[in-house]
Amino acid sequence: MNRSPFRGMCLGTLITLLLLSAGASASKIPGIPDGCSTRCHQSKVREQFVHGPVKADDCIACHQPVGGEHPKDRGVFRLAGEREKLCYLCHEGKGVKRVVHPPVAEGDCLACHDPHQSPYAKQLKALGSELCFKCHDPAAFRHKHGHAPVASGNCLGCHDPHQSDNRSLLKADGAGLCFRCHDKKLAAGASIHKPVAEGKCVRCHAPHGSDWPKLLRSTFPEPYYLPYARDNFALCFDCHNKNLAQDRRTDTLTGFRNGDFNLHYRHVNKSDRGRSCKTCHDPHAASQPRLIKEQIPGFGDWEIPIRYTKTETGGTCVVGCHKPKSYDRVRPVTNP
Numbered sequence: 001m002n003r004s005p006f007r008g009m010c011l012g013t014l015i016t017l018l019l020l021s022a023g024a025s026a027s028k029i030p031g032i033p034d035g036c037s038t039r040c041h042q043s044k045v046r047e048q049f050v051h052g053p054v055k056a057d058d059c060i061a062c063h064q065p066v067g068g069e070h071p072k073d074r075g076v077f078r079l080a081g082e083r084e085k086l087c088y089l090c091h092e093g094k095g096v097k098r099v100v101h102p103p104v105a106e107g108d109c110l111a112c113h114d115p116h117q118s119p120y121a122k123q124l125k126a127l128g129s130e131l132c133f134k135c136h137d138p139a140a141f142r143h144k145h146g147h148a149p150v151a152s153g154n155c156l157g158c159h160d161p162h163q164s165d166n167r168s169l170l171k172a173d174g175a176g177l178c179f180r181c182h183d184k185k186l187a188a189g190a191s192i193h194k195p196v197a198e199g200k201c202v203r204c205h206a207p208h209g210s211d212w213p214k215l216l217r218s219t220f221p222e223p224y225y226l227p228y229a230r231d232n233f234a235l236c237f238d239c240h241n242k243n244l245a246q247d248r249r250t251d252t253l254t255g256f257r258n259g260d261f262n263l264h265y266r267h268v269n270k271s272d273r274g275r276s277c278k279t280c281h282d283p284h285a286a287s288q289p290r291l292i293k294e295q296i297p298g299f300g301d302w303e304i305p306i307r308y309t310k311t312e313t314g315g316t317c318v319v320g321c322h323k324p325k326s327y328d329r330v331r332p333v334t335n336p
């Protein structure tokens, strides 16, 4: 409540001040009894969460008497301020940041809050995502593969309901948003995938849910080995050369080649057990160059260590206890 003139005051002082500013104490306003909420308006304080001034029976903080006999006459009160101005008598501005939620900008505080009371905390008119679904179509948040905070109605895990300096009312920017809940380690290593380093998690993941596993925006296989088809890797080929593993011979498509023999083709493009990219690459970051994982899946739970060294014109892999295997783009190795 920082911006208000009542900053730092306890509720008692606040009420006294408001009463004084109204020119009298509650009991001395002609025709207005004190004890509104105990004598007649019990229904205004019945719910579990009652707004501070209502609980304090300080009805006139918002309902200013304008003369006449209450309850005999009509129109004896008017609100102390219109729309959001009423709330801003005591609360700090909710529409001062770069991005403001339209209902807040329009001063429609009562779209979400009850001015008096509610069965839900913060006098909200509905719980969790139900509040949001009063205006946003819930169908847009139902997917084959849901994201836990969306499915559990925790929209506020990522969005501020009023305002933010980030786009889309987000509570943090880029990867910082995801790292409110996920481990930062995911994006750390000797090689970091460029979109990950740039915090563009949502280029590959749909934050509200997806038709593909792992919230991915496009096709990427779950198994480590599968018959090759280019469309299996649509996610990667959205940014990378679609023909990476298509041609047996190339001197342009990829750096993973021995002379012009395409080693992506050799490992990935097989009609039975072709490798998925993730047998070698981590999609986020890895402790070795070129996103090469430290371990590749073996049989069952057994993981095979892989040691990769890069050279100017090629590289060497030591997989498990096998002999080192090398490739060189300029001076092809025999038996790569």
Ligand code: HEC
Pocket (backbone or CB within 6 Å): 036, 037, 041, 044, 051, 053, 054, 057, 058, 059, 060, 061, 062, 063, 079, 086, 110, 115, 116
């Ligand atoms: C924080 C400001 C605020 C306080 C404090 C407050 N009210 Fe209200 N009240 C409102 C607003 C705003 C409306 C208009 C609601 C609407 O338009 O939906 C309203 C409407 C009403 C109405 C008419 C509509 C209805 O909800 O029944 C009554 C009666 C009423 N208030 C009684 C009270 C009483 C009694 C108290 C004290 C126990 C009180 N109010 C305290 C803001 C307040």
Ligand code: HEC
Pocket (backbone or CB within 6 Å): 011, 051, 052, 053, 061, 062, 086, 087, 088, 089, 090, 091, 109, 110, 113, 115, 121, 122, 123
């Ligand atoms: C007369 C001063 C006053 C006015 C006017 C007022 N409030 Fe409040 N409001 C309070 C006080 C006092 C509290 C209790 C603060 C606390 O418990 O920390 C409160 C608490 C709240 C809370 C809950 C905060 C919490 O942490 O539980 C919400 C939400 C809220 N007010 C919304 C509104 C809205 C919306 C309006 C306008 C319709 C409004 N207030 C108008 C004084 C006011």
Ligand code: HEC
Pocket (backbone or CB within 6 Å): 084, 087, 088, 091, 094, 101, 103, 104, 107, 108, 109, 110, 111, 112, 113, 122, 124, 131, 156, 161, 162
């Ligand atoms: C789209 C729905 C929505 C609208 C519109 C809205 N609020 Fe809120 N408000 C919320 C939600 C949800 C919370 C609870 C936030 C939380 O728990 O982190 C909240 C919390 C609050 C609180 C207590 C915590 C805080 O952030 O200070 C106050 C005070 C408040 N709102 C005032 C207002 C005022 C004043 C307006 C109008 C200018 C308004 N709200 C409009 C949804 C809304």
Ligand code: HEC
Pocket (backbone or CB within 6 Å): 099, 100, 101, 102, 103, 111, 112, 129, 131, 132, 133, 134, 135, 136, 155, 156, 159, 160, 161, 167, 168, 169
């Ligand atoms: C009273 C109606 C209303 C409620 C309730 C409401 N919204 Fe909105 N919201 C809107 C409108 C209108 C827009 C602008 C049009 C649009 O994007 O659909 C909007 C836009 C947004 C945006 C996009 C903002 C931007 O700048 O791109 C987000 C994010 C959002 N709402 C989140 C929420 C969340 C989270 C809740 C629940 C806490 C919620 N809304 C509840 C009316 C509402």
Ligand code: HEC
Pocket (backbone or CB within 6 Å): 129, 132, 133, 136, 141, 147, 149, 150, 153, 154, 155, 156, 157, 158, 159, 168, 170, 202, 207, 208
């Ligand atoms: C895990 C974080 C997260 C959660 C939880 C979340 N959102 Fe979002 N939301 C985002 C991000 C990130 C964007 C920006 C979309 C983008 O960049 O593709 C967004 C965008 C939006 C928009 C703008 C329109 C659009 O779809 O791009 C609305 C409206 C919205 N969210 C509402 C909600 C509602 C309602 C909930 C709860 C049911 C919710 N969000 C839960 C992260 C989240």
Ligand code: HEC
Pocket (backbone or CB within 6 Å): 145, 147, 148, 149, 154, 157, 158, 177, 178, 179, 180, 181, 182, 201, 202, 205, 207, 213, 214, 215
């Ligand atoms: C409010 C907390 C929260 C935020 C913020 C959040 N997540 Fe999540 N996310 C979860 C939870 C909880 C799970 C389910 C448990 C798990 O797998 O760790 C999950 C699971 C996931 C999964 C695995 C889904 C699956 O099907 O296995 C992905 C991918 C994911 N989140 C990506 C993101 C991205 C990208 C962001 C940022 C845009 C993000 N998350 C932000 C809480 C969050």
Ligand code: HEC
Pocket (backbone or CB within 6 Å): 175, 178, 179, 182, 186, 187, 193, 195, 196, 199, 200, 201, 202, 203, 204, 205, 214, 216, 220, 221, 222, 278, 283, 284
């Ligand atoms: C280039 C695309 C891409 C980007 C960018 C990306 N991810 Fe992923 N992410 C994936 C893929 C692919 C998987 C599935 C990996 C698998 O199946 O083993 C995944 C899986 C996940 C998982 C689930 C992990 C698990 O073990 O189930 C989480 C959480 C996650 N990503 C979070 C993030 C976060 C946070 C960011 C941003 C810092 C991010 N991702 C950026 C492609 C991406």
Ligand code: HEC
Pocket (backbone or CB within 6 Å): 191, 192, 193, 194, 195, 203, 204, 220, 235, 236, 237, 238, 239, 240, 277, 278, 281, 283, 289, 290, 291
């Ligand atoms: C959003 C675009 C985007 C997507 C989707 C994407 N990448 Fe990348 N990737 C990049 C960019 C940008 C670079 C850096 C290219 C450069 O430096 O020339 C890169 C580089 C790489 C590198 C080389 C890393 C290094 O350290 O030199 C590998 C390996 C890689 N990506 C694998 C993948 C895999 C596997 C997928 C699918 C899971 C994928 N990428 C999806 C954008 C993407």
Ligand code: HEC
Pocket (backbone or CB within 6 Å): 233, 236, 237, 240, 244, 245, 253, 254, 255, 256, 257, 264, 267, 268, 275, 276, 277, 278, 279, 280, 281, 290, 292, 310, 313, 314, 315
């Ligand atoms: C057998 C392990 C292995 C598999 C499987 C694999 N890669 Fe690679 N990839 C490498 C190695 C090693 C390099 C480094 C080549 C160099 O720079 O010398 C590389 C390099 C890359 C690069 C950097 C640019 C280039 O081509 O040199 C991209 C992008 C890439 N891979 C994407 C993918 C995608 C997408 C898949 C799945 C379709 C995939 N990789 C499957 C080992 C693999």
